[in-house]
Amino acid sequence: MRLQSNRLVAVVLPLYVAFGSILGLLQIAMPSVLQANGMGIERAGMLALLYLPFCLSALWAPLIDRFKLSNRGRRKSWVLLCQSLIVAALLAAALAGPAEARLVVAAMVVLSFSAATMDAAVDGYLAETSSLQERAQRGGVKVIGMLSGSLIGSIVVLSAMDDLGWHWTIAILAVFAALAAIPFLLHQEKVAGNGTRAFPSVGHFLSAPAVLPRLSLALVIGLALGLGLGAPRLLLIEAGFPLTTIGTIFGPVGAVAGLIGAVAGTAISRWLEITSVLLSAAALFALSKLMFGLMPVSPADGIVTVAGAIAMAVFSYGALYGTVCGLAIGWVGADQAATDYSIFQSGWNLSLVLGTAFGGVALSLFASAIFPVVGFIVLAATVLLVRTDKMSSRQKMASPEAVGS
Secondary structure: OHHHHHHHHHHHHHHHHHHHHHHHHHHHHHHHHHHHOOOOHHHHHHHHHHHHHHHHHHHOHHHHHHOOOOOOOHHHHHHHHHHHHHHHHHHHHHHHOOOOHHHHHHHHHHHHHHHHHHHHHHHHHHHHOOOOOOHHHHHHHHHHHHHHHHHHHHHHHHHHHHHHHHHHHHHHHHHHHHHHHHHHHHOOOOOOOOOOOOOOOHHHHHOOOOHHHHHHHHHHHHHHHHHHHHHHHHHHHHHOOOHHHHHHHHHHHHHHHHHHHHHHHHHHOOOOOHHHHHHHHHHHHHHHHHHHHHOOOOHHHOOHHHHHHHHHHHHHHHHHHHHHHHHHHOOOOHHHHHHHHHHHHHHHHHHHHHHHHOHHHHHHHHHHHHHHHHHHHHHHHHHHHHHHHHHHHHHHHHOHHHHHO
């Protein structure tokens, strides 16, 4: 059983790394390069809309559960289609070049929808083949792959463009995306669920016992995390820190801290219950926000303590995100796993975006006092989420269906 689990992790991890590289490309590298090549700041800002499919994939996720596009397998067929479109979009962007901004943006739209759909298919497969004992590690695998891939798609891609140029860098990324799909396509897909639900639906998941309270609490956590991680950047700019310093803290330092947090959370969950890891990560995040709210934030006072508090927050976010993903795996039904998990993932992504967007408003109203409040909200919502999840799990185990099985 352990060997089979490790094999599954090995075949999905490259896809999650490729997925993360696309996120890094869309969110950081692509807007930066297009703006440097003459795109106006207003249009460059609108490129943030390329993230929208990752917040809306639950709308078409039922199609992923309902239809098998080929005899290769339900999940394999969708991954093959989506990765083919991803490779094609990257090659089209590589051939067009940054001077052809409209063609590049059109290719990025295809890339965004394809990556969001591929992610839903792989998430569904990971969720429907995971036991409750495995869910902490499986949730962490996605976050580890995604965060490490985002480093490739942002920092590595921008560095490579200086040496290799646009065309070769994007073409190599396309080759990487193609190679990442091979282990999964060669993997023997397990058939999950009984196939009795012909038309998967969002409503079926939301009407399941205790799902709505757990989902709501997870979204509150995501909203507070988005605010707690996004607002410090605005505060540092307002305080007069150099942009290069801010870029370093929230770029490579933050990305590495988040990745280490995800790895640590996944490793520790092998010995501790997932809920214990989740509560520890939330407590650490709350502590980092308390520190950030109380410390002086100005260039005259130095950057080390500020950077340390921010790195601690991002570290705890990596661990917390991985364990929340693992917890959500236990909420899905085997017959519509892609739909169920996409509802959580879409809501989580949207809550993070909204929390980040309202960071400026929160700072203008409450100044640094907002950070301890945000930390308390994350910790309190996590405690309630853990209690609700444990109560639901006990009720599920005590149900006649569970006893009979």
